[in-house]
Amino acid sequence: MQLVTIQTGKTITLDNIEVEIIKYLGVLNNQIHYYQVKVVKAEKLTLNQSLGLLRIGDIESNLSHEIKLRNQLNNYGMISDLWANITLENVIINLSNPEENYFLNLYSDLKVKENSLLTNSQNLEIIDNQEDENKEEKDDELTKDFIINEKDNHHHELKKKKIEDNYLKEDGKIEDDYLEEEYYPEIEVTNQESSTKLLILTPYPPEKNTLTHWLTQSHSDEEKLSLLVILCQGFFYLSQNGWYSLNLSPDYISIETPIKLYDLTCIYPQEIVLNTGLLGNYCPPELSYSKEINQFMSSYVIGSLMYQMFHNNQLPNTQNLTFNLIPRIYQILQISLSPIPEERYSLNQLLQILIETRNALRHKTISWQILKKSILGLSQKRLVNEDSYGIKEQEINQNNIVIAGIADGMGGMVDGELASKLAIQTLLKTPIDFDLNSQESQQKWLIEIFNQANKNINQQVKDGGTTLSVILGINNQLMISHVGDSRIYLITNGEIKQLSEDHSLVNMMLASGQITEEESINHPDRNVLIKSLGSKSVLTSGYVQDLSKNNDKISLILENNDLLILCTDGVWDYFTNQQFLDIFNQENNLDLAINKIITQVLNEGASDNATILVLKCSIESYKF
The missing domain is CATH 1.10.510.10 (Transferase(Phosphotransferase) domain 1)
Known part of the structure; x- marks a missing residue:
């Protein structure tokens, strides 16, 4: 063979x-x-x-x-x-390399001694054997000298001395067989x-992806907990299939999607009983002697890694552990690393607590600074403000919800005013009954508001209609619904974006290339709308615009200090997007910014009603 x-x-x-x-x-x-x-x-x-x-x-x-x-x-x-x-x-x-042999022999020598000590720890009978103790002390001294001399680069001489001692005859002479190997350092072992x-x-595993490397890098508390959750999920799955992880090999765990375990030799079947002790950087202390295994040992392994993550050191080998005073983390470590296995979390309990703790970090505290201003304008033909607006804030199950809408009525003073009021009243009076976890449910809720507002206007207004632009903020998630030529802007990271589109004849001509941007500014049909509430008995599918018109998704994520601006054409008609951006960038005080905008509208003649809403989003992350 x-x-x-x-x-x-x-x-x-x-x-x-x-x-x-x-x-x-x-x-x-x-x-x-x-x-x-x-x-x-x-x-x-x-x-x-x-x-x-x-x-x-x-x-x-x-x-x-x-x-x-x-x-x-x-x-x-x-x-x-x-x-x-x-x-x-x-x-x-x-192992032809002497260095490789050294580590192999050193491991073997220490492993034998370790197993001997671990086995002896189970023996409840105290054996008083002075001769054995003296021999053990000598062995310890020899091992100690062996390691020290190896570190001093005298390992070849010491190995030769050990071998000579092993081959001494009773008369002190060396056996002839050994003399043939007197050039020991040069012989392949x-x-x-x-x-x-x-x-x-x-x-x-790619070395830069290993858990060993990951632990040397800086990570947020949320990233640490997310990794612990994934590992705990894996351990829980293993336990459900009759296997328990009793240690970790960080060199052979790759932090990728999903996390990969390359070495499974630390995972044991639940029916096994260890005949000798097991030691490791992440092992529970009860494994230092032979024992039946259980899931509480795996919980300890997770706790050991968690300790290392939040203390930047591996778990010390001591019974008197001290933990950094970090709320939640402190309690989890105390229970997970209890020296009494039955006092630890089960894997399922630990998994749920880790998820809850991570989610607490993910929870954002959202608050809104809201300012608004609406003026009649200076036109002699407009003695009634046909603009309407409304804002509603609510908290449901720790979810911050804000709804804001703006409407610009048309069709004459009385009809226009009534149409815009009906639209905003419908928005504010509709109960919030959508699924907080379903964007489709939320979008359907918004569309239903537009359908109901359109129905109310058709029933109560003879010749009027209105625009309607609505934002729905759920925590830091934003959705919009829009009909008409009022506008919704987002200022984020120093840039301004128009989220709504103008449902006007001029904008349609501009989009089709019939007129240029410059021609559109003073076009005679500038105020002619192609979409409004009250102009149709039933709104067809797609009539109401959402964010998917210009994006792949129906929502976007807001960032801290983002600004949302809702305004009627009586405001935006006098500003370019860049002028809007400059005003809000220059003025940290939103009151001053809005006053500056309204003042400029008046200075330009204010030929229409002018209404503006500004919502500033403030986001604070949870901190331990």
Whole structure:
């Protein structure tokens, strides 16, 4: 049978994938060897030159658990792809690099000592054996000296001394067999602990995407909690399928969409009972001795990572933990990291609390500064103000809702005034009964207001009609509905945008190219409307404009200090968009800005009624 040697620089083939072993990464999770490899040749061409993670362990190692878990969950999104999975009988792990051997031997020596100590911790009988204690002290001193001398670059001499001691005869002479290996530092060292091995090949996580790298970067509290929520969701899903994560390998967790787990050897089936203790940076303390596993251990793992995120340090190995005084975070950590497993959250409880805490951070406190002004104008023909406006604010289940509308009546003094009033009254009197979580429901509610206002005007006004422009703000989400030539503007990030379109004859001619922008300014049909409420018995589909007219969506998200401006043509007729923008940019005081606009309208002659509403959106994020 062919012998397979695993060492840096060699090329091996796994399930028709030829890989070159680039780098030895160490021994983790119960004597599993980790390597970085590069795909040299594969049937799937996209894999060529890709980096891979090769792990090699005994057939009873945690790798066997991983294969069982992968088979059970099949294509679960949080688990990385599996490129190859084979069992080979004649495998030699050859660590020809002295540094690699040093870490392997050091790990093995310390692991044996650790397992011995962990096993002894279960024994309730105190054994008074001075000779064993002295031997253990000597072993500790030898291990300590070994590590120190290795760090001082004297490892070859010390290894030689240890080997000589092991081969001394009773008379103090060295056995002849050992003399043949007196050039030990120059001899290639191999590890042949077990020839039958399980080999797993997966993609290699991009280093800048790993959780290890992510933890070195600065993140908002919301980003931290969002990541914890995703991991906790994954752990909860695993628990529902009979598996518990008892530790984390941040080097092999990739922060992408979705998060990917490349190494599953920290995840154990629930029926397993650990025969020896398990230690790790994120392990619960009760795993330091053999124990049945449960979901409270996984909650501790999440808590350990949460501690690291909010303290910029890994969880210290101490029973007297102290936490930063951060409301909510403090309580979650205290319960999740309780030394008594049954006092911790279940995974489902922890998941719900993390979601609630994250959502609290996402909740924005919205407030509106609202100013308005309406004037009759200076025309001798207009002795009644046919403009109407209305504003309503309400809070429903901690959701801030603002509704504002403006209407410009037409058809004569009495009819125009009545038509605009009916439109605004319909808007303000309609109960808010839409679904707060459905934009379609909200848009349908707005359209129904326009239909009802149109019906009321047709029933009560003989020869009049009105424009109607409405904004609906739900927290920082904005929707509009609009008919006519009143306007809705948004000033955001130093720019002004007209959200409504003019339903006028001149604007239609301009859009079709029949006239130029300059010709449209003083066109004789400038005030002729092609859409208004009261001009049709029934509004057809699409008659009312929403934001999807010029955008892909029917809503947009407002930012802090955004300004919404609603005005009739008696105002905007005297200003370009840039002039509007300049006035509001120059005046921090909105009262002064509005007064400046109205003053200019009067100075220009104010031939029409003039009405303007300004709503300033202030957004404050929740803070712990």
